[in-house]
Amino acid sequence: MLWMNWAPDNPGTPERPDMAFSVEDKTYIAAYGVWEDEANDADYESWATDRMREMEHLSTGIQLADENLANRTARFLSDENYARYDSIRSTYDPDHVFQSWSSRP
Numbered sequence: 001m002l003w004m005n006w007a008p009d010n011p012g013t014p015e016r017p018d019m020a021f022s023v024e025d026k027t028y029i030a031a032y033g034v035w036e037d038e039a040n041d042a043d044y045e046s047w048a049t050d051r052m053r054e055m056e057h058l059s060t061g062i063q064l065a066d067e068n069l070a071n072r073t074a075r076f077l078s079d080e081n082y083a084r085y086d087s088i089r090s091t092y093d094p095d096h097v098f099q100s101w102s103s104r105p
Contacts, residue, residue, distance in 0.1 A: 001031050002032070046071070062076050
């Protein structure tokens with residue numbers, strides 16, 4: 001498990017720019033699972049995702065880079081930035097040629 005204290009609102013923390021991936025909170029937690037025998041894949045492959053799912057009620061969102069978005073839907077944009085994304089996409093990709101976020105809540 002990785003636990004980091006971001007503290008984006010602490011005094012002295014530099015102002016954040018207008019970020020596309022805009023869900024940021026005071027604490028970042030990531031769970032990882034490792035095993036050696038592929039015969040155990042079925043037993044362990046969902047362990048980390050299951051543990052994170054158990055803590056969802058404590059979460060405001062995810063860091064996009066750390067999730068298997070096909071297995072766990074989670075928020076990674078603010079509502080305002082989802083609206084911006086939708087507006088940009090409707091302008092530049094009205095036929096939805098490019099895949100949208102597969103885990104959008």
